[in-house]
Amino acid sequence: GLSETLFESELFGHVKGAFTDAKTDRAGRFELADESALFMDEIANIPLAQQAKLLRVIETGDFERVGSSKTLHANVRIISATNSNLEHEVAAGRFRQDLLFRLNTIQLTLPPLRERRDDIMPLANSFLAQHAEHYRKQIAGFDETARERLLQHRFPGNVRELDHIVERAVLMTQDRQICGIDLGLANDGGEPRNLEEMSLEEVEAFLIKKALARNDGNARKAAEALGLSRSAFYRRLQQYGL
Template sequence: MPLSHTAHRILVVDDQADVREALRLLLKTAGYGMVGAASPDEALACLRGDAFAAVLVDMNYARDTTSGQEGLALIEAVAAQWPDLPVVAMTAWASVELAVEAMRRGAVDFIEKPWQNARVLSVLDSRIALDRQRRELQRLGAAHALLASEGSDGFIVESPVMQRLVDDLVRVADSDAALLLLGENGTGKSLIGQLIHQWSPRRDRPLVKVNLGGLTPTLFESELFGHVKGAYTDARQERVGRFELADGGTLLLDEIGNLPLAQQPKLLRAIEDGEFERLGSSRTARVDVRIVAATNADLPAEVAAGRFRQDLLYRINTFQVRVPPLRERREDILPLARHALAAACRRYGRTMPRLAASAERALHAYAWPGNVRELAHAMERAALLARGAELVADDLRLQAASSPETSLGDMTLAQAEAWLLRKALRDHPGHLQRSAEQLGITRQSLYRRLDKHGIDPQAGDV
């Protein structure tokens, strides 16, 4: 598969202007860019100020010099300061000894002058491809090492489907491409968004998360874009919005499928142009933010129904990932269960029990409609209920956890209201507006009732 050279620039170090020009024309025909340097000092200055895919280094610079010592010193300096940068030596005074010494000092290959055009391009293509492969393997290795550590917060990827997903994510993590994470509630989309940020060059900048499904229309602009003092009645001081907080970093927009249509053009503009105004201000602010969005909604269906803007969908799904439900990654169930059980035992000061064969069979057989979040809750419950050193199937109480609710006739008014709220949330997971419509109340009224009963609409056990 041919390389795409458009992003690659080569530094050519040679004291002869005609040599540099000839190489510039050759490299241009192959799609490479080129920067020329006439001396080792000039080359080092270029390297300190810019990034290159490879360096072509002449071995001799002083008149009547054929020893190659200046080129060898430059190769050694580049190898010391930029050890991962491929350096190719070239000279009209080729010898086996000089080639061996250049390789010993850090060169990856050797080209004789006068060169053969095919040889120059072949060396560059192969060395840049190898360097790209090495960096990709390093990223994959670092990602899997991170997932194996406690810092991954139990994000288990033993199943083939999850390993493929992580490999894809690592390959795009170092770009600024917008990512759209699709999947059922409780599959770990928010955690994946955090990992993408950790793997990216923005890792030292802020990661800011906002649940768009939990924002009332009146709070949308203030939360995302901020407001100035006096913008509205209760705006007693300035507030910085999530876009400004995430400047230079990553903004994770959770439940973007629940964003009301009226607010979508404002979000589109901020994503598209990096521009917005604080509520109550006429001054335009500009930010550099990478967008990672997540939803359990079928966005193409929402577009077809007129509830989601197609241009906004195009902006957020440069790279789209479907996070599989737990039932499609069963190799991960037991490792996830053990991790969650260990975490719960540490939290509650309990001795970690081992999973009996009956418990393992029950965990595998269960459908896990609430996915990883439900599994974590189940293992937390089991940590509290377990008797002795072994956890058996009965301790999991999976059937009890999924059994039908008590009939309405046996409930108090408050219990019945809480039951109806939970049912509406289950019927429309992640869609608060539709839940409110099913109940015959406004979205604002739904928020008040959820708060009254202490119900978290994002919890997996509603």
């Protein structure tokens, strides 16, 4: 995590010369968010020593930039998120109870993505648009197999995992649509699999599926792309039940 000085600098700012890399004065997040809201993700990961400093600014609005004795004030609404049970963290001595009381004015519990199946494709399409634009690729959407794979997957990593899977698919695909095999998910919707974890037969079946997808299901073109004769290609289709 961040050192105490960098944590304070990020949230409260610093003055020139406060530490080695402090070349100029810099406003922190609270100062920039004055009269608005500040989102703090993974709030449970903040170390205890830094939680005390956070508690003070939440309670009073007062803080000092690192290296300065001048007290500043900011009126900021805190929105925080965590995937940890903060009451358990308090009981374990890892999170301050008084900080939890200050943060817990209104609590919203968001169910995991696996319990919100209707959200999967709207989120996936949004991530696809973002990553396709970022990587300058023309991708129209997801094919039926890809949609089925996404809807079957359990997403232990929730929305972040979905974002990562879609970004990976955008990078991997050479087609105008994301295909099921571009997602890197097992057929049963389990964890993504690497080639190193697959048997020779599974790798061969994977490559055949990929070749078929890239050639719009045209077996002759797929066989040519793989350097196989048509008869050898059809034998493998029959062998793997494709």
